[in-house]
Amino acid sequence: xxxxxTLGRAAEDAAARHLQExxxxxxxxxxxxxxxxxxxIARRGPVLAFVEVKARRTGTCGTPEDAVDPRKRRQIAxxxxxxxxxxxxxxxxxSDVRFDIVAVDAGSVPCRVRHLPAAxxxxx
Amino acid sequence: xxxxxxxEALSGLEGHPVxxxxxxxxxxxxxxxxxxxxxxxxxxxxxxxxxxxxxxFQFPSRRITVNLxxxxxxxxxxxxxxxxxxxxxxxxxxxxxxxxxxGRIAAVGELGLDGSLRPVAGALALAQSLRRRGVRGLxxxxxxxxxxxxxxxxxxxxxxxxxxAVVQLAAGGGEAAPPADLRALLRGGPGDxxxxxxxxxxxxxxxxxxxxxxxxxxxxxxGPPGAGKTMLARRxxxxxxxxxxxxxxxxxxxxxxxxxxxxxxxxxTRRPFRAPHHTVSSVGLVGGGGxxxxxxxxxxxxxxxxxxxxxxxxxxxxxxxxxxxxDGEITISRRxxxxxxPARIMLVAAMNPCPCGYLGDREHECTCPAHRVRQYAARLxxxxxxxxxxxxxxxxxxxxxxxxxxxxxxxAEVRARVVRxxxxxxxxxxxxxxxxxxxxxxxxxxxxxxxQRDGIALLDRAYDRLRLSxxxxxxxxxxxxxxxxxxxTETIDAGHISESLSYRARGAGES
Numbered sequence: 001x002x003x004x005x006t007l008g009r010a011a012e013d014a015a016a017r018h019l020q021e022x023x024x025x026x027x028x029x030x031x032x033x034x035x036x037x038x039x040x041i042a043r044r045g046p047v048l049a050f051v052e053v054k055a056r057r058t059g060t061c062g063t064p065e066d067a068v069d070p071r072k073r074r075q076i077a078x079x080x081x082x083x084x085x086x087x088x089x090x091x092x093x094x095s096d097v098r099f100d101i102v103a104v105d106a107g108s109v110p111c112r113v114r115h116l117p118a119a120x121x122x123x124x
Numbered sequence: 125x126x127x128x129x130x131x132e133a134l135s136g137l138e139g140h141p142v143x144x145x146x147x148x149x150x151x152x153x154x155x156x157x158x159x160x161x162x163x164x165x166x167x168x169x170x171x172x173x174x175x176x177x178x179x180x181f182q183f184p185s186r187r188i189t190v191n192l193x194x195x196x197x198x199x200x201x202x203x204x205x206x207x208x209x210x211x212x213x214x215x216x217x218x219x220x221x222x223x224x225x226x227g228r229i230a231a232v233g234e235l236g237l238d239g240s241l242r243p244v245a246g247a248l249a250l251a252q253s254l255r256r257r258g259v260r261g262l263x264x265x266x267x268x269x270x271x272x273x274x275x276x277x278x279x280x281x282x283x284x285x286x287x288x289a290v291v292q293l294a295a296g297g298g299e300a301a302p303p304a305d306l307r308a309l310l311r312g313g314p315g316d317x318x319x320x321x322x323x324x325x326x327x328x329x330x331x332x333x334x335x336x337x338x339x340x341x342x343x344x345x346x347g348p349p350g351a352g353k354t355m356l357a358r359r360x361x362x363x364x365x366x367x368x369x370x371x372x373x374x375x376x377x378x379x380x381x382x383x384x385x386x387x388x389x390x391x392x393t394r395r396p397f398r399a400p401h402h403t404v405s406s407v408g409l410v411g412g413g414g415x416x417x418x419x420x421x422x423x424x425x426x427x428x429x430x431x432x433x434x435x436x437x438x439x440x441x442x443x444x445x446x447x448x449x450x451d452g453e454i455t456i457s458r459r460x461x462x463x464x465x466p467a468r469i470m471l472v473a474a475m476n477p478c479p480c481g482y483l484g485d486r487e488h489e490c491t492c493p494a495h496r497v498r499q500y501a502a503r504l505x506x507x508x509x510x511x512x513x514x515x516x517x518x519x520x521x522x523x524x525x526x527x528x529x530x531x532x533x534x535x536a537e538v539r540a541r542v543v544r545x546x547x548x549x550x551x552x553x554x555x556x557x558x559x560x561x562x563x564x565x566x567x568x569x570x571x572x573x574x575x576q577r578d579g580i581a582l583l584d585r586a587y588d589r590l591r592l593s594x595x596x597x598x599x600x601x602x603x604x605x606x607x608x609x610x611x612x613t614e615t616i617d618a619g620h621i622s623e624s625l626s627y628r629a630r631g632a633g634e635s
Contacts, residue, residue, distance in 0.1 A: 096153075099152075118153070123156065
């Protein structure tokens with residue numbers, strides 16, 4: 001595992017902890033579908049969220065949410081649809097399906113975590 | 125959940141019913157609009173989203189599909205914002221449709237990002253179309269209410285914001301705007317523009333204009349720059365018969381669809397005067413474009429289309445005028461539909477006698493080479509000139525007239541004579557479909573125009589000497605008939621014929 005992967009792993013752990021502390025139940029982590037990956041799939045009450053985790057060591061390269069560009073958004077949306085179509089039961093009791101971003105600022109200790117609900121939709 | 129809101133789409137001047145359906149389901153979030161929407165309708169998503177959030181409603185993260193039915197009708201413009209937002213709010217349980225069992229109401233309106241309702245174009249045409257189909261009421265932006273309430277029998281529910289519209293929908297309408305008092309609006313509107321008494325002298329030109337207006341003849345004025353051609357033309361609406369209530373509605377409908385209705389004026393109360401610049405394209409002149417819009421000929425419907433510098437107009441634009449001049453309407457064909465806009469106009473054209481403008485002037489010398497003068501005149505085709513019954517010279521005002529302190533005759537007096545002459549024509553033309561002498565068919569000219577014996581003799585002489593065509597001869601009689609109508613006589617005498625002959629001055633290329 002190289003340094004970048006280590007950072008990503010640590011950020012995902014921090015994000016997962018952050019979500020769990022706030023009442024989210026994690027349904028799956030690091031779901032690989034084809035060449036893509038969904039970082040975290042979580043559920044809280046009637047809300048099902050596909051969470052993309054973005055880590056940043058410094059603030060010099062823009063915010064973490066900026067790093068989820070339109071191409072990445074489309075990819076996540078497509079993977080989510082595939083995941084859902086294989087598990088129709090996952091929508092039982094669900095009213096809202098969201099694409100969230102959890103931004104992890106790894107430059108500070110302990111790392112700062114920000115949760116952006118409904119950061120984007122299938123159409124941008 | 126599924127919800128439906130009725131709305132209305134405009135195609136040309138006609139409304140078509142559109143059913144706005146919103147389906148909201150728990151699935152990967154997306155907001156899509158289907159049903160042949162154009163770019164403005166697609167952008168509606170962003171306006172609706174912002175307006176809903178900023179009106180303190182929830183925009184849940186679900187899959188939203190909006191369908192605009194029927195799917196084969198092209199949907200254009202931002203007027204579906206309101207029905208889309210309402211359908212969405214009903215589908216998500218944040219609003220209720222209180223119209224059940226009472227007859228539905230339709231909704232149109234553009235949304236601002238803050239949830240405010242902005243006026244839409246063509247509210248009058250939409251309201252008329254809804255009324256014809258028996259729809260009970262219309263929910264629309266407050267700024268359009270005065271215009272829509274011109275339609276009797278349709279309940280008009282104005283809203284300033286999306287939140288107000290939601291309240292009204294829940295009440296199945298709520299408080300309707302009071303119906304407009306058409307006659308009061310017509311009386312209270314601005315007058316018919318500048319008065320004929322402002323112009324000193326030019327008695328011959330004024331007389332010709334009076335005849336032209338009385339018989340709905342088209343007219344061409346030729347004269348040097350500064351002679352007052354434009355001043356004269358601008359005063360024509362003031363001597364035309366006043367707009368009737370039905371005509372005012374017709375004109376307002378066209379202005380409203382073109383988006384030219386001033387916000388503080390729900391009704392056009394004076395006859396239109398349109399003076400497009402000579403660089404106008406043929407589409408600008410007769411209408412059309414990707415989203416067909418009325419052109420200048422339609423905006424001048426029931427009024428005056430003034431074309432200054434007549435020969436400078438593009439040939440394509442001038443030739444495109446022929447159909448509307450002939451039929452009083454213009455048909456625009458598109459892949460999916462063909463639209464008709466009314467275009468019953470009085471054409472008033474003005475030109476200089478030559479490119480420099482001074483040919484035939486007593487004070488100035490014309491500097492144009494002879495071939496340039498011929499080229500200039502030749503730009504006007506025979507078939508087009510054929511539609512112009514009167515051609516007059518408008519020379520510079522004589523110094524004596526310019527100093528004359530006695531006020532010239534006011535427009536109101538001329539108008540009174542015109543109205544009398546029109547009444548006489550209406551009586552005679554009953555059953556022919558024409559309402560003025562200019563529109564008589566050749567058959568009707570022979571049947572209805574009674575020329576006295578001395579008039580016939582003069583006509584025959586002119587026919588020989590001037591080598592008139594049969595058509596030119598008909599035209600001569602039509603104008604003479606109008607002169608007789610103004611004089612209040614039943615038959616046409618030699619005097620009427622000879623005056624009529626004097627209005628076929630110069631103008632290029634006699635037919």
